[in-house]
Structures are given as structure tokens and as C-alpha cells.
Amino acid sequence: MSMLLGIVGTLALLVWSMSLGGAVDAFVSIPSLALVVGGTACLVLARHGWEIFVFHLQSVSTMIRGVEHSSAKLAPTLVDCAVLVKKEGTLVLESQLQNVTDPYLRYGIQAIIDGCDEARLVMLLQQQVDAYERRFNNAVSAWKSWAEISPAMGLIGTLIGLVEMLRGMKNPDQIGPSMALALIATFYGVFFANVVAGPIAVKLQQYFEQQLRYFESAAAGLQMLLRGASPRVIEESLTSQAPWESVSKPSAVADEQ
Secondary structure (H helix, E strand, O other), X not given: OHHHHHHHHHHHHHHHHHHOOXXXXXXOOHHHHHHHHHHHHHHHHHHHOHHHHHHHHHHHHHHHHOOOOOHHHHHHHHHHHHHHHHHHOHHHHHHHXXXXXXXXXXXXXXXXXXXXXXXXXXXXXXXXXXXXXXXXHHHHHHHHHHHHHHHHHHHHHHHHHHHHHHHOXXXXXXXXXXXXXXXXXHHHXXXXXXXXXXXXXXXXXXXXXXXXXXXXXXXXXXXXXXXXXXXXXXXXXXXXXXXOOOXXXXXXHHHHO
């Protein structure tokens, strides 16, 4: 949300600044926009490949929708599981899977149901984290490529415009408008690099780091669950990792007593 507010606020200030001259439409050039955005997109695709290109766009949607998990929300789920395991054994966790929406946590619980020992559980969970880390590092890298390439594409657009301007030197009345049109391409390139791609890359990196912290908490909780730790120990361990957050529902440890 803060990223969207920042981008919208910057856009509002830019439009206000443009309107002071009474000619906002002077900053609109479809060919320049197509060159900067389209050319940059093509070069990002060339650098990173189709799969990463698609995922780096999808990752922004995921980040904006806030599809993430917290240690505080994790605690009640694993505490409920620990209570059930203590009463009826690990096979009863099968009934809990339908209530778990996080694929990573579902994967870990299913591994426990399947009888994995702790070493294998840790290995399987780490493989999931490694795959996630590779994909998100590639997504962040792709957005950094946008920030790197778009100013260069803007400069190319400006050079093209200058060439066209020099070709029309016989008509002095066209020099000013042609020069302005040439500079718009650079404006678009700098705009996309610093107002769009740069903030997205930074926020995506922050989102990715939050997810990694969640995976660490989930893995620790699953290991404790496999070892047969008490629900209270699991709850205290997980909630202590996110003391600024509140548990989303009353503690399930009371059900144990």
C-alpha cells in the first residue's frame, strides 16, 4: 500500500507541475512511450527469459494483494496440530490439512503425516525455500533490469528525435516542438526507472525477506511438532519471534488442559 501511495503521490505532483505551463498534453507522446516501455520490456525478456519475465509481473500482483503469512498467525495453526498429535498421534493431522492455506506449511505437515524423520523434513523444507529464493531473486533482478534499461531506452528515443529534428532544420518553426518531443523519451525513461521499477524492486525485496523469516519460523515450528513438543512450548517459541504481532485467535493451549 505504501508503494502505491508513493507512486500515486509522485504522479499527482508531476501532473501538477506539468499543468503549471498550461500544456499537459505536451508531455504525451505515444511513440516515445511505446519505445521506452516496449523496448525495455523486450530487453528484460531477452535478459531473463520468458518464465522469469512472466513471474516478475505476477510477483507484483502477489505483493500488492499482500499474500503473506506471519509468525503470529502461524502459531495457532501449529498449536492446534500439537494438541491433536498429543491426544491422537500424527495421522490425525490429515483432518487439519484442509484448514491450512499456506502451501509451505501444508507441505511440511504432509511430510510429518507421511512419517519423515527430522533430517528429511529439514531437507525437504529447505528445498522449498531454495526454489522460492531463486524465483524471487530472479524477479527482483528483472525489476532492477527495468530500472537500468529504461533510461537507456529513453536516451535512444531522444537521439532518434534529435536526428529527426536535424533533418528538419530548414523549417525553424519545427525545431522547438521537435526538440521537446525528443526530450520526452528521456523523461519517460527516467520516470519508469525511478518512479515505477525502482520502488517495485525495493518493495519486492522487502516482501521476499519477510517471507523468508516466515519460512524460518514455520520450519522451526514443524520440527518442534515432529519432536512432540508441547503446545505451550510451540506457541511461546513462535510468538516470541514476532512480539509486535498479536495472535489472531485465542490460544489453543487451553484445549489441552
